[in-house]
Amino acid sequence: MLLKGLSAFPITPADAEGRVEVDALRRLVASLCAAKVDSIGLLGSTGTYAYLSRIERRRALDAAIEEAGGKAPILVGVGALRTDDAVRLAEDAKAAGAAAGLLAPVSYTPLAEEEVFQHFATVARASGLPLCIYDNPATTHFRFSPALVGRLSRLPGIIAVKSPAPEPQAVAAHLAELRGLVPDGFSLGYSGDWRSVEALIAGGDAWYSVIAGLFPRVSMAIVEAVRKGDDSGARLLNERLEPLWSLFKEFSSLRVIYASADLLGICRAEPPRPLLPLAGAARQRVADVLAALNLS
Amino acid sequence: MLLKGLSAFPITPADAEGRVEVDALRRLVASLCAAKVDSIGLLGSTGTYAYLSRIERRRALDAAIEEAGGKAPILVGVGALRTDDAVRLAEDAKAAGAAAGLLAPVSYTPLAEEEVFQHFATVARASGLPLCIYDNPATTHFRFSPALVGRLSRLPGIIAVKSPAPEPQAVAAHLAELRGLVPDGFSLGYSGDWRSVEALIAGGDAWYSVIAGLFPRVSMAIVEAVRKGDDSGARLLNERLEPLWSLFKEFSSLRVIYASADLLGICRAEPPRPLLPLAGAARQRVADVLAALNLS
Numbered sequence: 001m002l003l004k005g006l007s008a009f010p011i012t013p014a015d016a017e018g019r020v021e022v023d024a025l026r027r028l029v030a031s032l033c034a035a036k037v038d039s040i041g042l043l044g045s046t047g048t049y050a051y052l053s054r055i056e057r058r059r060a061l062d063a064a065i066e067e068a069g070g071k072a073p074i075l076v077g078v079g080a081l082r083t084d085d086a087v088r089l090a091e092d093a094k095a096a097g098a099a100a101g102l103l104a105p106v107s108y109t110p111l112a113e114e115e116v117f118q119h120f121a122t123v124a125r126a127s128g129l130p131l132c133i134y135d136n137p138a139t140t141h142f143r144f145s146p147a148l149v150g151r152l153s154r155l156p157g158i159i160a161v162k163s164p165a166p167e168p169q170a171v172a173a174h175l176a177e178l179r180g181l182v183p184d185g186f187s188l189g190y191s192g193d194w195r196s197v198e199a200l201i202a203g204g205d206a207w208y209s210v211i212a213g214l215f216p217r218v219s220m221a222i223v224e225a226v227r228k229g230d231d232s233g234a235r236l237l238n239e240r241l242e243p244l245w246s247l248f249k250e251f252s253s254l255r256v257i258y259a260s261a262d263l264l265g266i267c268r269a270e271p272p273r274p275l276l277p278l279a280g281a282a283r284q285r286v287a288d289v290l291a292a293l294n295l296s
Numbered sequence: 297m298l299l300k301g302l303s304a305f306p307i308t309p310a311d312a313e314g315r316v317e318v319d320a321l322r323r324l325v326a327s328l329c330a331a332k333v334d335s336i337g338l339l340g341s342t343g344t345y346a347y348l349s350r351i352e353r354r355r356a357l358d359a360a361i362e363e364a365g366g367k368a369p370i371l372v373g374v375g376a377l378r379t380d381d382a383v384r385l386a387e388d389a390k391a392a393g394a395a396a397g398l399l400a401p402v403s404y405t406p407l408a409e410e411e412v413f414q415h416f417a418t419v420a421r422a423s424g425l426p427l428c429i430y431d432n433p434a435t436t437h438f439r440f441s442p443a444l445v446g447r448l449s450r451l452p453g454i455i456a457v458k459s460p461a462p463e464p465q466a467v468a469a470h471l472a473e474l475r476g477l478v479p480d481g482f483s484l485g486y487s488g489d490w491r492s493v494e495a496l497i498a499g500g501d502a503w504y505s506v507i508a509g510l511f512p513r514v515s516m517a518i519v520e521a522v523r524k525g526d527d528s529g530a531r532l533l534n535e536r537l538e539p540l541w542s543l544f545k546e547f548s549s550l551r552v553i554y555a556s557a558d559l560l561g562i563c564r565a566e567p568p569r570p571l572l573p574l575a576g577a578a579r580q581r582v583a584d585v586l587a588a589l590n591l592s
Contacts, residue, residue, distance in 0.1 A: 082568055083570045108402070109341065140435055272379075274401070274414060
């Protein structure tokens with residue numbers, strides 16, 4: 001199974017015009033490889049793929065693949081509003097050597113289920129790139145039914161789904177329902193950092209993690225604890241991160257992780273406008289939490 | 297007041313690769329001018345602006361402005377996910393001779409109110425193009441508060457708002473609230489074709505209309521009836537269109553108007569993938585309604 005354990009989603013450092021700052025991105029990728037994450041989720045939502053041009057996305061991908069040098073497989077966001085654009089991005093990803101593509105049903109006009117099915121089928125067939133279904137209703141405003149995931153999972157090349165983690169008490173049932181609909185070996189993973197530890201404990205295959213993109217070691221420690229069957233150890237590590245999860249819920253994980261990278265001097269990190277960097281009291285609260293947690 | 301009465305929103309005929317079919321677009325624009333609509337809303341949501349490149353949007357705009365030849369002012373969609381892209385589109389619109397820009401807060405990461413304010417302020421200031429605020433939560437997933445509309449209405453160059461029409465019994469209160477927050481002469485208009493007649497009767501300045509993009513005469517007849525104080529005549533004309541409004545609500549106005557243009561042979565009309573043209577029973581229902589209504 002290609003997508004299992006910790007998939008770390010770094011930000012994509014870029015200037016105000018949307019030009020990727022390749023050196024800063026390479027440093028992030030190197031730190032993820034050093035922490036031995038199971039995969040790197042380049043150009044995810046936190047990696048602002050939706051805000052970057054095809055050329056810049058290719059530049060980011062080439063740099064990340066060269067820097068990773070095979071030490072971690074690269075999953076890369078290939079979502080676009082138009083089907084033909086998503087096909088081109090998936091072709092680029094395959095040509096560059098990405099292990100898989102992460103495909104979200106980006107929408108403007110709200111999409112019908114059959115439209116999403118055809119979109120995914122076309123990108124998978126035309127590109128030949130293995131695809132992870134990216135179910136992120138908060139950004140795409142489309143919610144995958146279990147039946148649609150099941151239908152897509154039987155298409156050649158569709159290998160995984162990244163679902164928003166349900167409430168802890170609901171994750172076992174969610175996993176059981178999906179397991180009944182997808183082929184053996186199809187990866188069922190979760191995002192939503194503050195709920196992911198329970199999703200892993202319940203048997204989720206992968207944690208698609210924002211915090212791991214900047215702080216891979218604490219995230220790997222959680223994944224390793226679950227792997228060893230040390231659920232209470234995993235939960236303890238996760239509880240310590242509660243102040244960060246509170247900020248994620250209040251300001252969005254993207255805005256908090258950008259502020260964190262900037263505060264720690266890891267890279268110049270401002271999200272693409274119209275998104276604004278956290279400022280004033282909000283930024284100070286992030287600084288205080290980071291100082292208290294002292295993460296790496 | 298620039299934006300008043302009927303603003304007709306045509307589709308943008310384009311091929312499967314997103315190249316605008318200029319001759320077909322010109323024919324649509326000519327028919328709108330012949331019907332003496334008050335303005336043309338080019339590249340609105342129905343005009344698939346979000347799915348077209350900057351180059352194609354400029355090509356569509358140049359053709360529409362030349363075809364209109366000053367007979368109807370052109371309002372043009374200048375929305376984009378990135379603020380700098382929206383600035384460039386607004387600059388293009390000004391250079392091409394558009395009367396105003398229609399700016400939606402297109403989002404991927406959900407936007408905060410201050411982010412939307414800064415986005416609009418930057419586009420208005422940098423481009424010098426008069427702007428109509430495009431409040432369309434169904435596509436942007438951002439909802440303007442009356443306070444935000446009021447704040448934006450006091451910026452130089454922001455001249456109008458296109459709001460989704462509330463329920464008929466709520467529109468008078470909505471208008472009164474906004475009137476109390478915006479300067480004199482600021483245009484308060486509505487979209488949502490099936491609710492617009494009541495919005496006009498209640499005193500709304502403009503009807504931003506999908507049906508008028510294909511059937512301008514029946515739409516102008518409604519607007520003229522309201523202008524003459526013939527509310528019952530306007531309501532009667534609107535009631536006749538109820539079968540079409542039902543289809544709009546079931547399949548979206550965009551999909552129904554594309555199917556209508558195609559069925560009537562007005563132009564080759566397929567929406568950009570992943571959007572699928574209506575087919576089978578749905579398409580037949582549109583055909584039946586069009587045959588019964590015999591619109592022009």
